[in-house]
Amino acid sequence: MKKRACSLFLALFPCLMLLYVCCAEGPKGPVDLDVLRSSGDDWTVRQDTTADGGVIRLHHDKWLMYFVHWRPLTEERERLSIEYVRDLMLNFWGADMPFTLTEKVEEMEVAGHKAYLVDGTIYEGAIQSRLIVWNCPETERQLIADCNINLKKGTPPELLELQNDITLSVSCHGAANVQKHPSLNHLYVSKMFNLSFRTPETWRTEEYWDSAWFPNGMTPTNGTLWTLLTDSEKYVELRWENRRSEVSTGLFNRFIERIESDSVVSETTLRITDIKVRGTITKKECIVGHGNFKYNLRAGDREVTKPFRFSAFHWNRDDKTYFLLAGMASIQEFWGISPNLSPTDETFNRFVQDEVLANTTVFNKEYTK
Numbered sequence: 001m002k003k004r005a006c007s008l009f010l011a012l013f014p015c016l017m018l019l020y021v022c023c024a025e026g027p028k029g030p031v032d033l034d035v036l037r038s039s040g041d042d043w044t045v046r047q048d049t050t051a052d053g054g055v056i057r058l059h060h061d062k063w064l065m066y067f068v069h070w071r072p073l074t075e076e077r078e079r080l081s082i083e084y085v086r087d088l089m090l091n092f093w094g095a096d097m098p099f100t101l102t103e104k105v106e107e108m109e110v111a112g113h114k115a116y117l118v119d120g121t122i123y124e125g126a127i128q129s130r131l132i133v134w135n136c137p138e139t140e141r142q143l144i145a146d147c148n149i150n151l152k153k154g155t156p157p158e159l160l161e162l163q164n165d166i167t168l169s170v171s172c173h174g175a176a177n178v179q180k181h182p183s184l185n186h187l188y189v190s191k192m193f194n195l196s197f198r199t200p201e202t203w204r205t206e207e208y209w210d211s212a213w214f215p216n217g218m219t220p221t222n223g224t225l226w227t228l229l230t231d232s233e234k235y236v237e238l239r240w241e242n243r244r245s246e247v248s249t250g251l252f253n254r255f256i257e258r259i260e261s262d263s264v265v266s267e268t269t270l271r272i273t274d275i276k277v278r279g280t281i282t283k284k285e286c287i288v289g290h291g292n293f294k295y296n297l298r299a300g301d302r303e304v305t306k307p308f309r310f311s312a313f314h315w316n317r318d319d320k321t322y323f324l325l326a327g328m329a330s331i332q333e334f335w336g337i338s339p340n341l342s343p344t345d346e347t348f349n350r351f352v353q354d355e356v357l358a359n360t361t362v363f364n365k366e367y368t369k
Contacts, residue, residue: 009275030238031056032359041234042154048359053241053320059270061233061329062155066163067146067208068195069224071211073135076290077142085118085133088144092131097122099129107280108293110134117164123297126152138195141221145170155350166227169198188227193220202347204232206339230343233329234309235272235295236356238322245321248276249280252287252314255323273295277312286315286367293327306331309343312350317362326356 036043036058046057071077082105089099099120106117115134122129131144147163149155165181172195184198188205199205208224218224239255256275263271273294280289287310297304309325328351330342343351358361 024319028052030240030360030362031058031236032361035359037348038327040156040158042156053239055240057240058234058236059234061153062159062229063150063153063228063232064155064159064163065146065202066142066166066199066227067148067149067195067224068227068336069144069146070141070172070195070221071144072221073137073140073142076182078135080116080133080135080142082116082118085131088133089118089120089129089131090347092144092146105285108132110167111136111170111203112144113172115167120247123152126150128157130160130163132167134172136172139220141172143170143172152263165198166197171196186224190225191335193218193223193319195225199227202229202343203227204230204341209337226339228334228339229340231347232331232341233282233295233308233326234304234312234355235325235327237272237325238360240319240323240362242319243321244316244319246313247282247285247316249287249323251321252289252323254278256315257313259325266317270291271298275310284364284367285366286313288313288367295327295329296337309348311348313357313363313367315364315367318366320362322362324356324360326352339360 027105033043035046040063041060043058043060043316044145051167086105087099089101090136102119102121104119108115108117110132111134111341113134113136115132117130117132119130120130121127127148127150130147132147133142133144145163145167147160149157149160151157162183165184169181169184174194180368181198186199186201187196188199193254196292205227207218207225212225237259239258245251256277259272260275263273273296275293277289278291280287280364291310293308293310295306295308296367307330308327309330310325312323313321314324316322328343328348332338332342351366356367357365
């Protein structure tokens with residue numbers, strides 16, 4: 001009987017340690033996940049504990065694309081209707097993207113023009129798409145707002161509706177009565193293409209260079225812009241030791257080494273590799289560093305590697321030693337094109353300060369002042 005009880009205790013020990021750590025650090029645990037997730041971000045959590053310490057790994061990614069296409073206003077395109085837009089969705093991207101149409105259709109107004117909205121899905125509903133199409137006689141072109149989110153990655157559905165609001169902010173002939181939205185605080189303007197619209201400040205708009213579509217380059221009557229996220233993917237790792245050690249650059253670097261050495265390769269997993277610390281400073285008994293690493297995701301035979309930038313923090317609290325790494329993807333290539341999707345310093349610092357440190361209950365906020 002005693003042997004069975006001992007075996008049961010050993011089996012439950014890691015769970016008991018995790019419960020102990022979370023309770024010891026307060027009712028919300030060392031990281032307040034409820035607040036982190038309150039913005040709609042779908043954080044995945046992995047936790048491991050031993051008698052000596054523990055680690056919490058958090059990962060979040062989301063995927064969306066917002067295009068604005070414009071094409072010459074031909075006689076066929078002038079006959080704009082719901083049926084026309086439904087047919088356009090089925091054929092716009094060709095056979096590689098076999099959309100399934102939904103029942104959702106709407107008539108609306110964009111920039112003073114009548115517009116039609118049609119929804120569809122692809123890849124068994126993983127990606128939800130929407131076309132909003134209108135004609136602009138003033139500039140002799142048809143415009144298409146092409147809205148897309150990947151639900152399988154946990155992208156909040158609200159971001160598809162936000163792309164509706166972006167479309168309502170489009171000005172296609174210079175003097176349109178466009179709508180405003182409090183979340184759309186960045187204005188994109190192209191004098192060359194006689195086009196402007198508003199997006200969130202963390203979204204970035206660039207020209208969509210496709211040699212098949214535009215062999216001679218884009219023009220004011222034939223072109224495409226695409227808008228993607230600069231904060232699409234985030235990673236957080238909190239580690240601790242159940243003993244108080246002297247805060248030092250040596251221990252800071254050993255924590256860095258453990259992150260790499262603890263990355264385990266399996267059928268579907270992630271690995272953190274090539275961590276490069278670019279510099280460290282000491283702030284009120286806390287070492288703060290910054291640098292870059294590579295995030296490697298492997299699923300079967302397929303592996304994707306993405307560059308990340310990070311900030312890291314090493315400090316003591318009570319009888320424990322902590323290390324926190326917060327990283328954000330700095331994507332330089334997408335679909336074979338090279339948009340610069342690196343987050344701005346402001347975007348990255350806001351993520352570290354307002355999302356991560358503000359919700360790490362064991363961190364002393366005085367260290368960053």
